[in-house]
Amino acid sequence: MLKYTKPLTNNLRLISSLMIASLMASPLALAMETDDPLVTQLTVDKFEKRHSTNDKSAQPFAWEAEAWLGYDINKLVFKTEGERASGKTESAELQGLIRSAIAPYWNIQMGMRHDFNPEPSQNWAVIGLQGMAPYFIETDLNLFITNGKQTNLRLSAEYEAMITQQLVLSPSAEINLYGKNDEVRGIGSGISSMEFGVRLAYEIRREFAPYIGINWEQTFGKTADYARHEGESTNDIQLVAGVRFWF
Template sequence: MDHSQTQGMDHSQMEGMDHGSMQMQGGSAPADARDPHAYSDGITLEEGPYALPGPRQLRLADEHAFYGVLVDRLERVDNGEGHALTYDTRAWFGYDYDKAVLKAEGDIEQGRLAEASTELLWSHALTTFWNSELGVRYDTGHGPDQSWLALGVAGLAPYWFELDATAYLGDDGQTALAVEGEYELLLTQRLVLQPRAELTAYGKDDAERGQGRGLFELVAGARLRYEISRQFAPYVGWEWATALGNSADQVREEGEATQQTRWVAGVRFWF
């Protein structure tokens, strides 16, 4: 807009102007416009007075490889009839967009590994808060060992809910689905309440492995931890588990309870 047109006008006169007569910025740049790439004065990462010899020194964050290990649950579980040691860990190595992820969880009873599940996945960033996961899983423990192909998504849902949903294709055409969700409620800067729920389902009956078609098991509970540091926190908690559908029928036939209440105590740490 030519500002000389508005000199001497009061505010009401300016409001009454025909905005169609204003010359708005747009179209091609003027011939004397400065090159937007010229602000560096010809200095680049490889040339100029500040360039360092040898390979490029400056690298952006998404060009670096990162790694980490999180032991989310390492706890003693007491269900009133006995106790066990449970672990749930994950480790990762890679870049912002692509990384290798190792997940491992299981139960140790009477000094022996009673049940275990291990996954090796390739994680790829889909959006800012969500990753896709593709890989394999291997289960040992109840019945014959079992291998799976895994495909899922994991990320942070609105209102800060952490969700993990994975579909599996296993031996003899067996299929499975596991959905896990949790939330961290900060009671203070160090005291954190973490509700958690996990639901599993199978595509067909497998009595040898104790898998019933349809919904299999629901586990829900909460853990209260105190973060001595951000990387180390002891906790106590309570958990309720129930068998569902055909799996509940199999449990009843074996003369066992379909529901369990568990008290847990453990530590959470990462590095």
């Protein structure tokens, strides 16, 4: 596992201490004056089985979830996402973040990300923006940095269109860019991968909705070259079925 150099570690510890102090102290004082209770929530956006149209034997399972606790202004957030196929975890990550509101629809977030897969595992520092872009597009823009001087810029966006009071159509997209090649993990510099999906959910309850949809994945540049070298496809169209829920 990669380890941070001492200067970066010290800076991250200082930032974490300041953010945690802000999370715990300021809202507590505010709560005494303005009724700002501690609130928690778990949201599982994706919990789905995928059927690849390129490889009939491949039926990966994918997940994406977020849990948070905090107040109106500051929150402690945990995020995870990943994918398993053929009994093997192909990708899995966990993020721990401090999220603070800076505008009515926008938050700044800072923290750490740990990649369990693909191996070897590695750690990243995280800084980013999360919020609601114009036209009610949920947006997540993050910059990840390792002590190995690798960088990863990730942009995710999702929109929910209410077709009826219970039917919800949700197009989503994600794009990843990297600062340099990483042959060990099969990652190339520049635009590395893009994912686009459309899911149709039926809200049995507001908190619980099974869905079906289609998902498209594409790799580019050196990342695609690494995939070809391993005998893997550079693009895939998948039929998906799953459930999303929150409480």
